[in-house]
Amino acid sequence: MKEALRSWLFFSLLVTVLSLGGAFCPGGEEVMVNPSFTQQREIYRFIQGFHTGLDDQEEWELARIIVDESRRYGLDPELVLAMILVESSFYHRAKSAKGARGLMQLRPFVARVLAKEMGIPWQGKETILDPSTNVRLGLHYLSKLILRFRDLKLAIAAYNYGPSYVRERLRRGKPVPTRYAERVLRNYRLLSRRLSLRSL
Incomplete structure (x- = not known):
């Protein structure tokens, strides 16, 4: 019980320090917080506006994963937030009629292949x-689609409709449905203006 309380107090103190944008040493000089932590703080604040089904500490960890994985794949955090917003509205146990699950709405058969590629145990x-696992798998998948289609809008459409469907539409010279992708990109633009995470 004491250990749990100590962990919670440490977490609360960390969030308080980060909310100030920096920390102070006894000499009165400000020690600037790493930009990654500043991004994490802003994402954490944004996530708190939704019913995630997670506690505060889990939301803080989710914000960290979004920052880290965005950087890993060279993606803007705002794009990742836009994807999650459209897919699940940040409810981590969301489930679609087609069986897609979690924050980034992955179907189990797709997620299983991705997990094997990434060396993540499948249970x-x-x-x-x-x-954390859902976001890691989702961004790995999105990055693969971006490399395959060389076009962000097509990659996002393929994330939703499936790469085989999009590839076949392109092969036949038929238009690819873009309503989903346009919704994601619209939220991406709005979040970029609201959060300005790239400038942090």
Whole structure:
């Protein structure tokens, strides 16, 4: 019990310090917080506006994962937030009629292949309900689609409709449905103006 209380107090202190944008040493000089932590703080604040089904500490960890994985794949955090917003509204146990699950709404058969590629142990469908794992798998998948289609809008459409469907539409010279992708990109633009994470 004491250990749990100590962990919670440390977490609360960390969030308080980060909310100030920097820390102070006894000599009165300000020690600037790493920009990654500043991004994490802003994302954490944004996530708190939604019903995530997570506690504060889990939301803080989710914000960290979004920052880290965005950097890993060279993606803007605002794009990742826009994807999650459209897919699940940040509810980590969201489930679609087609069986897609979690924050980034991955279907189990797709997630299982991605998990194998990334060396993530697969423990059944519950694996993708873990927020950190879901985001890691989702961004790995999105990055693969971006490399395959060389076009962000097409990659986002393929994330939703499936790469085989999009590739076949292109092969036949038929238009690819873009309503979903346009919704994501519209939220991406709005979040970029609101959060300005790239400038942090």
